[in-house]
Amino acid sequence: MQVTSLSFVIPNLVTPPYLRHSSKRCSNLAFFATMQVARAAGTPSKLPGSSSIHSSRTAASYAPLYLSSSLRHIAFDIEELEGIALDRLKVLKAAETARSNASIGQRSAAAVDAIRTSIRAAERAAGLNIPPPGNPTREDRVLKDEASHFLLRLALCKTHEHRNWLLSTEHDLFTARLEGAGAEFALQAIEKADGPTVRLASASDLERFRQELDAVARGPGRMKGDSGTNYYTVAFEQVPALIRYRRVFLDKGMAYVPERNVLDIVSSQFRSKLSHALVTASKAVGLADGDQRMRPILESIRQHYAMEEQVKGFDPAASIERINLTQLNESLPAMPLCMVNMMTRLREQHHLRYAGRLQLGVFLKGCGLNMDESLRFWRTEFGKGAINSDKFEKSYAYNIRHHYGREGKRRNLAPFPCMRIINDRPGPGEHNGCPYREFEETRLKQALRSIGTDPNAIPVIAAKAKEGNFQTACGICFASSQPGIHAVTETGMPEYIPTHPNEYFIEARKRRFAPNPDVSMLDADIDEEEMLMAAAAVESQNSDATPKKSGSDVDRDNEVVNPRTPLEKKDVNCGNNGLNASPGVCVPDTPVQATAHESPVIRKRNDDAPELQQPAKPANLQSNKDIEQENQPSTESGNMTGADRATVSTNKYSRGKDGSAEDAPASPKRQKKAVSP
Amino acid sequence: MPTAPTSSPALNSKPAPVPIAGDLSGKLGWYYARIFPASQFTRWLRYGNDDTLSRREISFTLPGDIYLRWKSFPTPSKLLDSLKSLTPIKIDIGAIYNFPPADKNSVSAPLTPMEKELVFDIDMTDYEDVMGALAGGSAVEVCDRNWPYMATAVKVIDAALREDFGFRHILWVYSGRRGIHCWVADARARRMTNEQRSAVADFLYLRFEGRENAGRRQNEVTVPLHPSLARAKRVACEKTFRQFVLNDQGMLDGDERLRRMLAVVPNAAVADGIYQRLASSAGLSGPDKWDRIEKELLRAGKSDYGVRATVDYIMFKHTYPRLDVNVSKEINHLLKAPFCVHPKTGRVCVPFRATEVDGFLPGEMAPEVGSLLAEMKEVDGEVRGSGPASDLMLEGVKVFEEFVNAVEDEARSAQRKKKLEALDQRQAAELLVS
Numbered sequence A: 001m002q003v004t005s006l007s008f009v010i011p012n013l014v015t016p017p018y019l020r021h022s023s024k025r026c027s028n029l030a031f032f033a034t035m036q037v038a039r040a041a042g043t044p045s046k047l048p049g050s051s052s053i054h055s056s057r058t059a060a061s062y063a064p065l066y067l068s069s070s071l072r073h074i075a076f077d078i079e080e081l082e083g084i085a086l087d088r089l090k091v092l093k094a095a096e097t098a099r100s101n102a103s104i105g106q107r108s109a110a111a112v113d114a115i116r117t118s119i120r121a122a123e124r125a126a127g128l129n130i131p132p133p134g135n136p137t138r139e140d141r142v143l144k145d146e147a148s149h150f151l152l153r154l155a156l157c158k159t160h161e162h163r164n165w166l167l168s169t170e171h172d173l174f175t176a177r178l179e180g181a182g183a184e185f186a187l188q189a190i191e192k193a194d195g196p197t198v199r200l201a202s203a204s205d206l207e208r209f210r211q212e213l214d215a216v217a218r219g220p221g222r223m224k225g226d227s228g229t230n231y232y233t234v235a236f237e238q239v240p241a242l243i244r245y246r247r248v249f250l251d252k253g254m255a256y257v258p259e260r261n262v263l264d265i266v267s268s269q270f271r272s273k274l275s276h277a278l279v280t281a282s283k284a285v286g287l288a289d290g291d292q293r294m295r296p297i298l299e300s301i302r303q304h305y306a307m308e309e310q311v312k313g314f315d316p317a318a319s320i321e322r323i324n325l326t327q328l329n330e331s332l333p334a335m336p337l338c339m340v341n342m343m344t345r346l347r348e349q350h351h352l353r354y355a356g357r358l359q360l361g362v363f364l365k366g367c368g369l370n371m372d373e374s375l376r377f378w379r380t381e382f383g384k385g386a387i388n389s390d391k392f393e394k395s396y397a398y399n400i401r402h403h404y405g406r407e408g409k410r411r412n413l414a415p416f417p418c419m420r421i422i423n424d425r426p427g428p429g430e431h432n433g434c435p436y437r438e439f440e441e442t443r444l445k446q447a448l449r450s451i452g453t454d455p456n457a458i459p460v461i462a463a464k465a466k467e468g469n470f471q472t473a474c475g476i477c478f479a480s481s482q483p484g485i486h487a488v489t490e491t492g493m494p495e496y497i498p499t500h501p502n503e504y505f506i507e508a509r510k511r512r513f514a515p516n517p518d519v520s521m522l523d524a525d526i527d528e529e530e531m532l533m534a535a536a537a538v539e540s541q542n543s544d545a546t547p548k549k550s551g552s553d554v555d556r557d558n559e560v561v562n563p564r565t566p567l568e569k570k571d572v573n574c575g576n577n578g579l580n581a582s583p584g585v586c587v588p589d590t591p592v593q594a595t596a597h598e599s600p601v602i603r604k605r606n607d608d609a610p611e612l613q614q615p616a617k618p619a620n621l622q623s624n625k626d627i628e629q630e631n632q633p634s635t636e637s638g639n640m641t642g643a644d645r646a647t648v649s650t651n652k653y654s655r656g657k658d659g660s661a662e663d664a665p666a667s668p669k670r671q672k673k674a675v676s677p
Numbered sequence B: 001m002p003t004a005p006t007s008s009p010a011l012n013s014k015p016a017p018v019p020i021a022g023d024l025s026g027k028l029g030w031y032y033a034r035i036f037p038a039s040q041f042t043r044w045l046r047y048g049n050d051d052t053l054s055r056r057e058i059s060f061t062l063p064g065d066i067y068l069r070w071k072s073f074p075t076p077s078k079l080l081d082s083l084k085s086l087t088p089i090k091i092d093i094g095a096i097y098n099f100p101p102a103d104k105n106s107v108s109a110p111l112t113p114m115e116k117e118l119v120f121d122i123d124m125t126d127y128e129d130v131m132g133a134l135a136g137g138s139a140v141e142v143c144d145r146n147w148p149y150m151a152t153a154v155k156v157i158d159a160a161l162r163e164d165f166g167f168r169h170i171l172w173v174y175s176g177r178r179g180i181h182c183w184v185a186d187a188r189a190r191r192m193t194n195e196q197r198s199a200v201a202d203f204l205y206l207r208f209e210g211r212e213n214a215g216r217r218q219n220e221v222t223v224p225l226h227p228s229l230a231r232a233k234r235v236a237c238e239k240t241f242r243q244f245v246l247n248d249q250g251m252l253d254g255d256e257r258l259r260r261m262l263a264v265v266p267n268a269a270v271a272d273g274i275y276q277r278l279a280s281s282a283g284l285s286g287p288d289k290w291d292r293i294e295k296e297l298l299r300a301g302k303s304d305y306g307v308r309a310t311v312d313y314i315m316f317k318h319t320y321p322r323l324d325v326n327v328s329k330e331i332n333h334l335l336k337a338p339f340c341v342h343p344k345t346g347r348v349c350v351p352f353r354a355t356e357v358d359g360f361l362p363g364e365m366a367p368e369v370g371s372l373l374a375e376m377k378e379v380d381g382e383v384r385g386s387g388p389a390s391d392l393m394l395e396g397v398k399v400f401e402e403f404v405n406a407v408e409d410e411a412r413s414a415q416r417k418k419k420l421e422a423l424d425q426r427q428a429a430e431l432l433v434s
């Protein structure tokens, strides 16, 4: 690599001639609009230790609006730049994942908190968190943060989709950073951003509108307005999110924002400023793209953006198993209960409400139906009822095309993962959602019988569902309704726990239709030594007193297992715990499952539960032990000794850790390219 | 796919009471030439200068469902010429773009909507599930009989736009058949982003179907009500509910309807209890029954928030404006222009005052194009209309003119202010330099 570096010059106030005609408010936001790319000869090429920066940030909170930059005259190494940009990309991806895991429309404080927590964790993992003032690394981190932000802004400003994505993920990052900042900070930031006028509401106004303010504050889902709270007035345009949910009182165009919501004004400022800046950047990006040193960085960011884009959802294209419309019927038994349920309803009633259409529609898309096939499918099914093809075209075809990104925002909708389906609860007359959550017991049992679940397993499934372990229930159903041999973990639960209905579908189809399910290539290379070591570790662990873990933790531990790792002993016997339709040797077929699409599953887990990334072996073992004690009344788990089980789990864990998402075959490119500073 | 609002085809299939289809083009030629208030119409769309008009998307629907989108007109006279020569059966008004939409294929920059009035579309079709005795019959009959729904909507939305949002330039227009349109033309409204539009639309919108679970409902119809909803209840909904819904529509007459109304009570035992007690008292009038229901719900609601909130929920379900929010949410959504002639009914889409909405029965108040033409006479060498239909038309034009004048005033003072500011800045700069 050529030893070059870049020098940015970003005057904050000077508007370059070629931008003069554009909107004035954007002029000082135009990063790189004023960029001068200079030959690096003689310029310092290292980021750390650049003492020329005078950070004026003294507030404890760091949540910059990126209106200006301290990046003038700082030179970066090209690879370093690429590295930090990709780091930020990771953080934003994590923000996106966190948001898509929280169900749509769910605005509970818990959901918001969960998003924030995962963003902050990702920030730390990527080294983008900003230490408090006084910390010697703070200035460098701030630089890194700014550089990465501006680079992404430049790289992802060209298309509508890129801009939208960056806007919403950066917005999430910003709000996560804002958390805990006070109204003071908010007001300062607003002023700095040349934002809207925010005024403290006068006592006389408060008195005049006491009843109204009280009514707004007292609704459920809102915090009890303590009578002492301050209110700020701001033009209603500035707080669309508060307006939308009637969270504020409005008088003649002014919104009365309670003190705790003042931060929302800042974040909506952030959004609108960035939105403008992205448009400005899109006009200036040609300049940067034309530069032979910038171009590769920007291209690399775009590539990484697109690459992970596929990974984030379940990627049907990566799978060999795609069906077409004619195979739909024969594939019905391979569908998970949620989809079977909707298919049955659709065929009975010749109609499905919107949420159901969406959920089933994107699932079928994931199964391989192309848009024409999908349209034909829905038209036919609806046509059997009261909806003729004319009406269908008018009222429904749009939706279906929308699933394929041909309408509306033109965003190709990814099939929904279980978490989203589980959280998307159906209303009356709707059939979306996860049956393990929605059906009451008798109905669930009936449904399970109707898809041919092993009758012995049905009570176990119902019990799991009742406990709230919907996916585990679904996994047991998989193990006791799909053919073939099913691996179980040391807890007696099936190895395979679905996290995505399309993944369930493909696993099931493999079992049903793959010519020769290759399940025998295990344990030939089990490392004796490793097993012994692990067993020893367990021994010592067992002698310690261990606190109990809750049931849900246990389940999570189970799910984090890396399915690629062939670990089970061949002679593990499933016994009669009702999990195995075909009796006999219970051998994991995990090697077969080791297709590319599983890496996102693993990744997602990691994102969800960052603590599991820590080499917390002891905790893991403890929980397994607890499961033995708690969850195994039918503990005929064959001739597996305690040590054996522990071995398995230890092994699995350590492999899982080593073979984490980074090594997954799906992203070798990423691994090579991502340059961490 | 055009985003222009169209009425649903199923309803269009009924025979029109005024068969003007045959010579519609001919009539429209006359209408646009002699009756259509061209000068006020273009004054409105100019907002003080031709540039604004020239960047406005205007689309025409021609007979035979030919839809011409992305037209724009540099001057008022070009627009009028086009109206006369093409005689569109429908004119839709879209956004003001960054350059004339008609040039969109010759300009390389992307066509971006900059401004548009905030618009609302309310149609009686969306009330069908809560209509009782007065449903059925031809579309226009249904319209007059059920006008109280529209009147309630106008009062509620108009008050909210003025009092909550501080808007002042609001034009209400009859849609020609069984609905109404609303144009908010304040500069502040015109400049709203999609996000702001959809926030306002959602603020004014209540959701009654689909995910009708208690949780969602409680977030909208709360106890106490949000001040905006409390006002809606006060200015119109409650009265409409008692007089029109319960009395005229008879929405509590008969066990079936009673049961249906109680079906939304989240606590089945409470609902059953009320049903049992009321089913026997057949002699009571609708409003009297409601009084009892309300009392019982409030009593049962002492310990159950959901039940308490149901009282207002039921009332709103039957009376609160049912906006077609999608029309309001996007800046580039088109909406039918005032003073179009509805091709099926022949009625002119005339504006009316929100304060007079109760008396605006479309069957009586919307002039019909055939009658308008029949009233045309030559007086002193000038062709003018006189007669009842012409008077109605004149009234509509008057309402429109008031609106246009106010809008022009606002535009003019804004321009003056801008000039002053520019002057100020120049002076300040000069001061600095010297």
Ligand code: SF4
Pocket (backbone or CB within 6 Å): A336, A337, A338, A339, A417, A418, A421, A422, A433, A434, A435, A436, A470, A471, A474, A498, A499, A500, A501, A504
């Ligand atoms: S766990 Fe997932 S796949 Fe199984 S039924 Fe529920 S949503 Fe469907």
